[in-house]
Amino acid sequence: MSSLPGIPRIALTWLLVAQVLVIVPHLVHLPLWMIALWLGAAGWRVQIFRMRARYPNGWAKGGLVLLVLAGILLSRGTLVGLDAASVLLIATFTLKLLEMRTRRDALVLIFLGFFCVVTAYLFEDGILAALYSLLPVTALLTALVGLQHSGFAERPWPPLRLAGGLVLQAVPLMLLLFVFFPRMGPLWSLPLPNDKGVTGLSDSMEPADIAELSRSSALAFRASFESEVPPRGQLYWRALTLERFDGRRWSQSGYADVPVAPQWSKAGAPLDYNIIMQPSGKRWLYALDVGEMAQDSGRMMNDFRWQRLRPVDRPLLYQVRSWPEAVRQAQAEPPGIRQALQLPQQGDPRSRAWAAELKAQYPQSDALVAAVLQHFNREPYVYTLRPQPLGSDSVDDFLFNTRRGFCAHYAGAMTFVLRAAGIPARVVAGYQGGELNPSGNYIQVRQFDAHAWVEYWQPGQGWRSVDPTFQVAPERIEQGLEEALTEEDGFLDDQPFSPLRYRELAWLNQLRMSWENLNYGWQRWVLGYQGEQQLKLLQNWFGSFDWQRLALVLVGTGALLIGLLALCLLKPWQQRPDPQRQAFRKYERLLARHDVRREAGEGARSFALRAAQQLPEQAAQIETFARCFEQQRYAGGPASRDALRKALSDLRSALPWRLSR
Amino acid sequence: MRTKLDTCLDSVNQVLLGKEAQVRLALTCLLARGHLLIEDLPGMGKTTLSHALARVLGLSFQRIQFTSDLLPGDILGTSVFDKDSGQFVFHPGPIFAELVLADEINRATPKSQSALLEAMEEGQVTIEGATRPLPEPFFVIATQNPVSSGGTFALPESQLDRFLMRLSLGYPAQAAERALLLGDARRDLLPRMESILDHAELARLQAQVPKVRASDALIDYVLRLVEATRSQPQFAWGLSPRASLALLAAARAWALLAERDYVIPEDVQAVLPSVVGHRLRERADPTGHGGGSLVQWLLREVPAL
Numbered sequence A: 001m002s003s004l005p006g007i008p009r010i011a012l013t014w015l016l017v018a019q020v021l022v023i024v025p026h027l028v029h030l031p032l033w034m035i036a037l038w039l040g041a042a043g044w045r046v047q048i049f050r051m052r053a054r055y056p057n058g059w060a061k062g063g064l065v066l067l068v069l070a071g072i073l074l075s076r077g078t079l080v081g082l083d084a085a086s087v088l089l090i091a092t093f094t095l096k097l098l099e100m101r102t103r104r105d106a107l108v109l110i111f112l113g114f115f116c117v118v119t120a121y122l123f124e125d126g127i128l129a130a131l132y133s134l135l136p137v138t139a140l141l142t143a144l145v146g147l148q149h150s151g152f153a154e155r156p157w158p159p160l161r162l163a164g165g166l167v168l169q170a171v172p173l174m175l176l177l178f179v180f181f182p183r184m185g186p187l188w189s190l191p192l193p194n195d196k197g198v199t200g201l202s203d204s205m206e207p208a209d210i211a212e213l214s215r216s217s218a219l220a221f222r223a224s225f226e227s228e229v230p231p232r233g234q235l236y237w238r239a240l241t242l243e244r245f246d247g248r249r250w251s252q253s254g255y256a257d258v259p260v261a262p263q264w265s266k267a268g269a270p271l272d273y274n275i276i277m278q279p280s281g282k283r284w285l286y287a288l289d290v291g292e293m294a295q296d297s298g299r300m301m302n303d304f305r306w307q308r309l310r311p312v313d314r315p316l317l318y319q320v321r322s323w324p325e326a327v328r329q330a331q332a333e334p335p336g337i338r339q340a341l342q343l344p345q346q347g348d349p350r351s352r353a354w355a356a357e358l359k360a361q362y363p364q365s366d367a368l369v370a371a372v373l374q375h376f377n378r379e380p381y382v383y384t385l386r387p388q389p390l391g392s393d394s395v396d397d398f399l400f401n402t403r404r405g406f407c408a409h410y411a412g413a414m415t416f417v418l419r420a421a422g423i424p425a426r427v428v429a430g431y432q433g434g435e436l437n438p439s440g441n442y443i444q445v446r447q448f449d450a451h452a453w454v455e456y457w458q459p460g461q462g463w464r465s466v467d468p469t470f471q472v473a474p475e476r477i478e479q480g481l482e483e484a485l486t487e488e489d490g491f492l493d494d495q496p497f498s499p500l501r502y503r504e505l506a507w508l509n510q511l512r513m514s515w516e517n518l519n520y521g522w523q524r525w526v527l528g529y530q531g532e533q534q535l536k537l538l539q540n541w542f543g544s545f546d547w548q549r550l551a552l553v554l555v556g557t558g559a560l561l562i563g564l565l566a567l568c569l570l571k572p573w574q575q576r577p578d579p580q581r582q583a584f585r586k587y588e589r590l591l592a593r594h595d596v597r598r599e600a601g602e603g604a605r606s607f608a609l610r611a612a613q614q615l616p617e618q619a620a621q622i623e624t625f626a627r628c629f630e631q632q633r634y635a636g637g638p639a640s641r642d643a644l645r646k647a648l649s650d651l652r653s654a655l656p657w658r659l660s661r
Numbered sequence B: 001m002r003t004k005l006d007t008c009l010d011s012v013n014q015v016l017l018g019k020e021a022q023v024r025l026a027l028t029c030l031l032a033r034g035h036l037l038i039e040d041l042p043g044m045g046k047t048t049l050s051h052a053l054a055r056v057l058g059l060s061f062q063r064i065q066f067t068s069d070l071l072p073g074d075i076l077g078t079s080v081f082d083k084d085s086g087q088f089v090f091h092p093g094p095i096f097a098e099l100v101l102a103d104e105i106n107r108a109t110p111k112s113q114s115a116l117l118e119a120m121e122e123g124q125v126t127i128e129g130a131t132r133p134l135p136e137p138f139f140v141i142a143t144q145n146p147v148s149s150g151g152t153f154a155l156p157e158s159q160l161d162r163f164l165m166r167l168s169l170g171y172p173a174q175a176a177e178r179a180l181l182l183g184d185a186r187r188d189l190l191p192r193m194e195s196i197l198d199h200a201e202l203a204r205l206q207a208q209v210p211k212v213r214a215s216d217a218l219i220d221y222v223l224r225l226v227e228a229t230r231s232q233p234q235f236a237w238g239l240s241p242r243a244s245l246a247l248l249a250a251a252r253a254w255a256l257l258a259e260r261d262y263v264i265p266e267d268v269q270a271v272l273p274s275v276v277g278h279r280l281r282e283r284a285d286p287t288g289h290g291g292g293s294l295v296q297w298l299l300r301e302v303p304a305l
Helices: A009-028 A033-049 A058-076 A082-099 A103-120 A127-132 A134-147 A157-180 A337-341 A349-361 A365-378 A394-402 A407-420 A468-472 A474-478 A506-527 A532-542 A547-570 A579-592 A604-614 A616-633 A641-654 B002-015 B020-031 B046-057 B072-076 B110-122 B174-182 B186-192 B199-211 B216-231 B241-257 B265-279 B291-301
Strands: A219-225 A236-242 A271-277 A291-293 A316-322 A425-432 A435-437 A442-446 A450-458 A462-466 B036-039 B061-065 B077-082 B087-092 B099-103 B124-127 B130-133 B139-144 B165-167
Touching: A009 A033, A009 A082, A009 A103, A009 A134, A009 A157, A033 A058, A033 A082, A058 A082, A082 A103, A103 A134, A127 A134, A127 A506, A134 A157, A157 A532, A157 A547, A219 A506, A236 A450, A271 A506, A349 A365, A349 A394, A349 A407, A365 A407, A365 A450, A365 A468, A394 A407, A407 A425, A407 A450, A407 A468, A435 A506, A442 A506, A450 A468, A468 A474, A579 A616, A579 A641, A604 A616, A604 B265, A616 A641, B002 B020, B002 B046, B002 B186, B020 B036, B020 B046, B020 B165, B020 B199, B020 B241, B020 B265, B036 B046, B046 B061, B046 B099, B046 B139, B046 B186, B072 B077, B072 B110, B077 B124, B087 B130, B110 B124, B110 B139, B165 B265, B199 B241, B216 B241, B216 B265, B216 B291, B241 B265, B265 B291
Parallel strands: B036 B139, B036 B165, B061 B099, B099 B139
Antiparallel strands: A219 A271, A219 A442, A236 A425, A271 A316, A291 A316, A425 A450, A435 A442, A450 A462, B077 B087, B124 B130
């Protein structure tokens, strides 16, 4: 043990500081007992340092590991998956303190710390998190520097200063690599952490059983328009369609899941915009009707929704061109249209009867749809996020008894009635509206903007969208959710600290907008800087550009840097010219052509002896040169380049001419 | 003058057959005012070599047989009460000779070893508060059995460092051994040897050694050698500045013996194995005797020019 260097006090201090800084950003997803574990381990380690405690033996360590595993199993329910694995990682990072005896162990801990800093990005990759991570990185570097200090060093600041300097020096290199380093696709995709794939949308909806809709102000996506932003009443962001109804629950049908783009024809002026989507853990993408995207972003499914091959598990940037006035599947009856007429065998007799009544009254589809919308408008329906639970005939109960609900209720009920009246219809789920950030000319759509509406099909006209919620609460569509809510609902009253609640405070709102702007820039230019975008930027800078050229540039820059470094280290301009050495090199080269090579450790005299043995005819000339060299170099004879040159040329003329051997 | 050195060498070589290189190195060591450690098995001629050197150089000779019960006083001398004069009278020990042969030095306890080694370093001894100078010239040849022999106290590195050179005599070649078997007993030859140098001549030769020219290029070579031992991973530790001084002094003496007034890299290479062999250890085996292979590495890899 005594031969192994221990851990200096400064390094231990900084290591503990670094551990706290590394663990803090993980706290949002770590179970609380982790704090206790760290406090215990750190306290134990400090006591070991003060020689008040011993290192735990094998049994104690084994027990701790089992305890941690049990804790993870209890709090996460599993030992696999990203969440459990990250808890396990942090626990390892903590427990390693207890077997940190030598510098080598401390090094392991420090490298593990760097890894933990990186894993924190899986949970939070905002600008604050990125800036914050400089802190633990600096602290870890400080611990690394401190590890090289003597155990007697007392002052904790010099290593910090050195580490800070190192970080600062690394910044230009970091920027350079950020801009130029090619981004490679992930080799495998990580499942999302549980708390990250928040989405207000799911692939089914069950309005009858929802007593209270949970509202989240988390961001769903941002859309930036190249031209003017359309009024929010037109912003219906389609995500998916729900076509199957079992009496209570709307869900996706198999017909919609066919990756065959349906027939449609462009009309009117297109809208161009970019979307930066937050990770949703789902495969669908958001677009206004009818969207067009590049092939590598996703593909259009049979119900006009866009879908990727893999779930969106990190922020995604894609470009869309939408044709809001396009005509969809107007020419022929779409395959699978019968799914849009599907109804449960029985149930909801009053609604069916009402539908039959309407059908008799309005034989034209358009007129019937208008009548249903008018019904919602005229009758005393209430838009609320706290509807009453519905009975077994949920549609009947809603349409004729409670008359309180949110978008899913209205869309579901209307689709049911249209189908009962023989009109193909389906529920579209997505987002509606969004908040315009005036300084950035982009729209932020949050999870509470999730919405459901209806589209119906008729021959010759194709699919058309209508929104029954607009009839009940037009302000929901035109101004946003908070305007549509009644007193009893209260906007975001489950999130008292959300800045969105205090929009009436102008300065706060402006502050929030600027902050959002900053985040948008981060998303757009930092996190979204990959693939296409990187290529485009580099093309802007360097004209025609491809990855091969980038590789060349990178290799060239690297070689240049190493060359400059070598120049600085070797300083060839400071070496004085050494004519004797130069002459001797020529002599060596000359003899090497005749197969006599000097070994590195061979002196001039022994080399000359050997050479004279191998070339006996030129022995005299070889010895003359060697003696001349020795006289000048070792005996303090007058330095004369000419004498050496003459001896060399004598030898050269004595030797048969050879270019190489 | 220099031819007298050659005569010395010839004379010793007549007694110690077939060991020209070692004899030359031993003389080099003496010219450079260094002490010599001879490490070999018993009966290889260690004593004969030292005795012969003492004879031809005209030095007074004393031999101390080191044993495990040898005390420092046995080496340095003691004060004995003289009842006639009523005073303590100092009786000098065997160390007060010009050439001291410390036979089997590693059989004595470290305490006795250090008494000798201090005298070697200081050139004087302090006994009972009185400092007494040792004769000039003062030259120690210590012999030791290889460390693996039983009942020995190996010299620590710090004390090995005080010897300028370590030599190993080795078995004689067959022809030399034949001559040895056919000729007279070696010990009988010794009293018949005549001294070739006197003290003044020896002192003059020793004074010439530091004047032998060592050019910048040669110093660079010595520095490269030393730097290699300090930076290359296979060395447990590098050579000390004392070692680099010793290397240069030995190379100068070697050049003087070769009748040159300047040093060339070959001189350094000739003395390198015996000067640094006992000061180097392999990192893989810090207590072992890996010096030899490290020296070979140095000779082969360090650029001589």
